Amino acid sequence: MAEERKKRLALAAAQGSLDAAYSPLILATTAAAMGWEVGIFFTFFGFDIINKKRMHALKVAPIANPAFPEPIPAVPVKVPNIIGTIPGMTHIATAFMKNWMGRAKLPTIPEFVEMAQEMGVRLFACSMTMGVMGVKEEDLIDGAELVGATTFLDFAADADVSLYM
């Protein structure tokens, strides 16, 4: 607030898995908390984060994710990654992750999106993604701006920090 012009953060969120959805929302709300102008461009799978029908059901897949920790830290059994191919494992991994997030008192994805909106974060929804993925306009959360890449780049052109997530 020392300077007249506010700093600006422009984020492109292109991933729709539960873990990847948190990063842009954390950075966006933090920047807004510092008084910055913030805009997030939700594109490709990132569009799910602001899709009313899908934002509650984002998942994390353990398969091919070597970073995924052992389910029970107290039991030192190395679970082979191939186990992740068994039907239901994505559901289980997602449940674990939601549990960790809840334990850390972190908001859920829908709560995070709502918080970002309350803080003035602009949510740019990629119109091309909507067409390609067959998403209906009414599935988009209220307050999101349905735009093309041009509008986002016009916003990002004046950004101090721009990140593709």
Place this chain on the structure above:
Amino acid sequence: MSAEFEVQKTVDYKGLFCPMPIVKVSKDIKEIEVGQVLEMLADDPGSKADMQAWSKQTGNELLDMQEEGGVFKFYVRRAS
């Protein structure tokens, strides 16, 4: 401590992780008057650096910072 200033409001964010303490404190600071002091408690180890960065970015003045048994106490004067 805090002999030089009077705390107007205290908020306790122990148990919360980034970005929640900063998100919440940015709202709390608007609930006191300019010039008044907010006390914030947190135990996220990142909050020590984050509160300094937040103060720098927002212009609010970080008057004092104390650490006791893993709990940080921050004293921020609202600037504008």
